[in-house]
Amino acid sequence: MIPLDIQIKSIVFSFLYGIFFSFLLNINYKFIYYSKGIIKILINIFFIVDNVFLYFILLRFINNGIVHFYFLLSLFLGFLSVNKMASKFRIKLKH
Numbered sequence: 001m002i003p004l005d006i007q008i009k010s011i012v013f014s015f016l017y018g019i020f021f022s023f024l025l026n027i028n029y030k031f032i033y034y035s036k037g038i039i040k041i042l043i044n045i046f047f048i049v050d051n052v053f054l055y056f057i058l059l060r061f062i063n064n065g066i067v068h069f070y071f072l073l074s075l076f077l078g079f080l081s082v083n084k085m086a087s088k089f090r091i092k093l094k095h
Contacts, residue, residue, distance in 0.1 A: 006063045007070075013062055014071040017055055018078025024051065026086060 002010075024047075031043050055075070059065055 002063060002066060002068075007068075010059065010063045010066075010068075010071050011074045013058065014074035015078035017058070018075040018080075019082045021051055021055075021075075022079045022082035022086070 028043070028047055032040060035043060056065060056067075059067065059071070
């Protein structure tokens with residue numbers, strides 16, 4: 001069983017990493033959509049693999065690399081919350 005303080009640190013880290021990943025994905029969109037063919041596929045693969053490795057390496061420093069459903073849920077909620085806010089911001093800029 002993981003101590004409570006480490007669980008809280010891991011959940012907060014996962015939420016913040018979801019936000020970080022969302023920002024990186026928004027920056028990476030221009031490379032994804034304006035590249036051609038095999039370059040687009042390679043950029044996507046390297047982007048995802050690098051971010052997954054970075055997440056697990058940092059998680060290893062926090063709680064010895066233990067992954068729990070709550071950490072992944074927090075990661076997803078961080079990603080989703082920034083995407084929702086960014087999409088509303090983009091809509092307001094277009095008007």
